[in-house]
Amino acid sequence: MVTAKTESNFYVRFWGVRGSIPCAGPEIQKYGGNTSCLEVRCGKRLLIFDGGSGIRYLGNELMKSNPIEADIFLTHGHMDHVCGFPFFKPFYCAASRFHMHSATLSCCGRTTKNALEDLMKTPLLPIDVEIFEAKVDFRDFNCGATTDLGDGIKVATTELNHPNGATGYRIEFGGKSICYITDTEHDPEQMDKNILGLIKDADIFIYDSMYTDEEYPDFVGFGHSTWQEGVRLADAAGVKKFVAFHHDPDHDDAFMDNVASALEAKRPGSVVAHQGMILRP
Numbered sequence: 539m540v541t542a543k544t545e546s547n548f549y550v551r552f553w554g555v556r557g558s559i560p561c562a563g564p565e566i567q568k569y570g571g572n573t574s575c576l577e578v579r580c581g582k583r584l585l586i587f588d589g590g591s592g593i594r595y596l597g598n599e600l601m602k603s604n605p606i607e608a609d610i611f612l613t614h615g616h617m618d619h620v621c622g623f624p625f626f627k628p629f630y631c632a633a634s635r636f637h638m639h640s641a642t643l644s645c646c647g648r649t650t651k652n653a654l655e656d657l658m659k660t661p662l663l664p665i666d667v668e669i670f671e672a673k674v675d676f677r678d679f680n681c682g683a684t685t686d687l688g689d690g691i692k693v694a695t696t697e698l699n700h701p702n703g704a705t706g707y708r709i710e711f712g713g714k715s716i717c718y719i720t721d722t723e724h725d726p727e728q729m730d731k732n733i734l735g736l737i738k739d740a741d742i743f744i745y746d747s748m749y750t751d752e753e754y755p756d757f758v759g760f761g762h763s764t765w766q767e768g769v770r771l772a773d774a775a776g777v778k779k780f781v782a783f784h785h786d787p788d789h790d791d792a793f794m795d796n797v798a799s800a801l802e803a804k805r806p807g808s809v810v811a812h813q814g815m816i817l818r819p
């Protein structure tokens with residue numbers, strides 16, 4: 539949390555960094571087992587990206603300062619990005635307000651709200667979306683749109699290459715930028731122009747680094763990328779800090795330590811995301 543007056547009031551905190559499925563155990567304790575969830579603070583405003591299992595812990599922290607108002611942005615409706623929502627306690631507080639932003643997915647014309655409704659349906663869960671006591675409004679947009687949230691905050695988007703579609707984000711505040719690009723597969727022949735455009739000169743670039751280039755041939759078509767492709771994109775777009783994210787649940791701490799060393803050697807200052815990490819642009 540921001541304590542010293544000299545610290546920037548724009549930062550990202552990682553509540554979940556794992557891909558595909560939450561996992562637990564001593565072998566993944568260092569980097570963490572919760573799935574995608576980021577808390578982004580822009581001055582007094584709170585933005586949340588994705589509702590993977592990490593959002594439950596963010597919710598517990600937020601309960602200390604209820605009521606809450608926040609804008610929630612969803613990359614897509616896959617389970618690892620929405621499974622925490624039913625367990626996000628602030629949704630059950632009548633005084634809280636949430637604005638849920640998600641793109642209509644090009645695959646099926648459905649939104650993540652639809653995915654959330656499907657998730658909270660008998661017999662998957664004994665409760666449905668209507669049970670939320672907080673005021674939750676759903677704001678659908680078309681991928682590629684930029685949302686002006688007021689207070690000097692702009693959120694730009696682009697479409698990613700992922701089964702069923704996904705949205706990449708760039709948050710601008712106070713002349714700085716954080717990009718959140720997860721669940722996307724690269725083309726080894728050419729860099730993704732949508733992503734290059736969105737992350738140009740970004741201060742922080744968080745990227746789907748599920749695999750290594752060496753592993754990738756076994757996972758073509760799975761919808762994910764590699765940390766090495768992230769470095770190539772970061773270099774080409776003039777990004778300041780690269781962050782590897784959405785770790786494979788089978789990659790234990792020892793494996794991720796090796797990735798961190800290789801990353802530091804290749805692009806000094808880059809980091810592997812871990813649960814609880816805070817980065818300031």
Ligand SMILES: [Zn+2]
Pocket residue numbers: 557558616618619721784
């Ligand atoms: Zn995912």
Ligand SMILES: [Zn+2]
Pocket residue numbers: 614616700721761
């Ligand atoms: Zn996905």
